[in-house]
Amino acid sequence: MSSEKEILIFDLDGTILDTIDDIHSSLMNTLRYFxxxxxxxxxxxxxxxxxxxxxxxxxxxxxxxxxxxxxxxxTVYKENLVNQTKPFTSILNVLERLKDRYIMAILSNKSFEMTDYLVKHFKLDNYFVRWYGGDSFVEKKPSPLPIYEIIKITRSKKDGYLIGDNYTDVESGNRAGLKTIFCRYGYGKLYGQQPDYFVDTPEELLNILI
Structure with a gap:
């Protein structure tokens, strides 16, 4: 029995959480070390x-x-996951307004272990029914397979939106038949992928989704 609600699948880094400073400093530590x-x-x-x-x-x-x-x-990044990482301005208000209208899930290409830690640390489990990492399924974005699996698991309608800041998100959503929203405030590139919508701030998501 499927739910009457559409699904919203959000990417994590560059879409909900501004993680780039902690990623960068851990990466520079690694480069210096070697x-x-x-x-x-x-x-x-x-x-x-x-x-x-x-x-x-x-x-x-x-x-x-x-x-x-x-x-x-x-190892380094795991120890420094939340030094400077924080939710993008206003994204939590946006999620609060969307959570009763849609079934909401997170699909990151980060490991599930790190995704799970960040979701719980920032209390994103107040908004999302499920969250997954790049190792949660046999394939990861830009494959559409994780999206099919999430729709099955959450028993949502087979339509909805994929929201992210990278070509992997848009390609994955497009291939799975979801509408796609590209977050220009994130870090990614489109590399020729065509999203249905663009947003420059998290608040602009409400213009599309409500």
Whole structure:
């Protein structure tokens, strides 16, 4: 028996939480530890969105990448997950206004362990019925598979919205037949993907969703 409600699936980093400072400082720690050159946060913004392994691989260079680099980053980042990370201005008010109208879930490309910690730390479980990481399903965004699974698990309507700040979000949502909203206030790039809507602030989501 499916619910009468549509689903809203939100990305986490760059969409709900501003995580880039903690990611950047953990990445720079990793580069210094292994004697790689460091770089500006604007570069880190270009490298996030495809999960931790890809992030570290891009930072050290594909040919140089070793598993120990990724392990080091994960250890450091896990210890510094919430030093500077915070919800984007007004996003919690937006979620409060949406939570009774929709079934809401989070789909991150972060590990489930880190996603779960952040959701609970920032009390996002007040708004979301489920949350998932990049390792929660056999495939991750930009695959549509996690979305099909989430719709099945939550028994929501087969339509709704995918909200995120990266091409992986838009591609995943488009392929699964959801409407897609691209958050320009985040860090990601579209790389030719076409979302249905653009927003420059979290408040603008309400113009589309209410």
């Amino acid at each position: 004697n790689f050159p460091t770089f500006d946060i604007s570069i880190t913004k270009q490298y996030v969105g495809d999960g931790i392994k890809k992030l570290v691989e891009r930072a050290v260079g594909e040919d140089n990448f070793k598993d120990e680099h990724e392990r080091h980053f994960r």
